[in-house]
Amino acid sequence: MGKKMQAAVVHDFSKPLSVEEVDLPDPLANQASVKIETSGLCHTDIHAAHGDWPIKPKLPLIPGHEGVGIVESLGKNVRSGIKEGDRVAIPWLGYACGYCEYCTSGWETLCEDQLNTGYAIDGTFAEYANAYADQVVKIPKGVDSMEAAPLICAGVTTYKAVKVAGTRPSDLVAVFGIGGLGHLALQYAKIAGASVVAVDLFEEKLSLAKELGADYTVNARTQDPVEEIKKLGGADQAICVAVAPQAFEQAYHSLRRGGKVVFVALPKDNDVRLPIFETVLNGVSVLGSIVGTRVDLKEVFELHAAGKTRVVHEKRHLHDVNEALKEVEEGKAKARLVFEM
Ligand code: NAD
Ligand code: ZN
Ligand code: ZN
Secondary structure (H helix, E strand, O other): OOEEEEEEEEOOOOOOOEEEEEEEOOOOOOEEEEEEEEEEEOHHHHHHHHOOOOOOOOOOEOOOOOEEEEEEEEOOOOOOOOOOOOEEEEOOEEEOOOOOOOHHHOOHHHOOOOEEEOOOEOOOOEOEEEEEHHHOEEOOOOOOHHHHHHHHHHHHHHHHHHHHHOOOOOOEEEEEOOOHHHHHHHHHHHHOOOEEEEEEOOHHHHHHHHHOOOOEEEEOOOOOHHHHHHHOOOEEEEEEOOOOHHHHHHHHHOEEEEEEEEEOOOOOOOOOOOOHHHHHHOOOEEEEOOOOOHHHHHHHHHHHHOOOOOOOEEEEEHHHHHHHHHHHHOOOOOOEEEEEO
């Protein structure tokens, strides 16, 4: 017998979410039933609610994939070390097969059979969520639940992007977009020892970037980021977490020879124009990076527990979910908004 719970639900890509009472099914044999404490609002949830991407989410959908909660019960066949009472993270990678060449080589984020939380399966904008136990990650005591939430997607994704970029201490890293992801991307680049140039359209975001350790800032509304970053010698790596194709092109053109651009944001408008000749002659790499693994997330929590990262967040109530989406879309939210259940 399932129970009832409050959840924010997408019924139609062109309508606001509705906060309503829904049935919570019993967890499957390999799932944990988790009572949600907090859930971050990722821009991906907005793309999901609007049906922005080539692959559409299920409907009706409960979005949310930065879930923090307490395990209340377990299915019969849970083999991971998760126990009732554990405080766990529910990430975007909701399920992976566990057997394919990606799953067995530490790249389960590329599993072709994966199911994504708050997209293919119901997510964490709710009082409860059923999560496949193999993919949940225990949250260490030193990490508070409001701060844990943004680390579960924004944190792990940008930590992984910096790993994929191969950032070294002498590098200049450009971070395009200082939102939920970007405010953490710049901190991981600093932890890797790099100098950082932060690019955004809003002065408040750039002053936050400065506070968090950015060495340089560029306002892409009033300055040409390519020109400004070239003045600094060009970026060794540019990480694009801005929801605009133009920023991807600027990130690419801001590179020095041998540089790497890492595509992370997923704007609705899916195309960019990049030159072949310069890519070849300049030995430039264009990389895509998708979230991070359980091990990456464990490392992200360790860094935070050790006091090495700062999560900038503001609390919201799930009843105000539509206003919260609007704030993020308009660039008015300060880094991450987190729902407290
Ligand atoms: P956000 O809205 O919090 O942040 C986006 C930031 O980009 C904002 O600060 C905004 O002002 C800035 N921006 C917008 N246009 C810009 C431009 N032209 N130049 C510079 N800055 C600009 O969003 P978020 O939650 O950080 O997510 C960012 C993107 O990353 C989304 O598209 C999301 O779907 C995607 N995402 C990808 C992954 C992945 O694994 N690859 C994981 C999570 C999120
Ligand atoms: Zn697999
Ligand atoms: Zn996300």
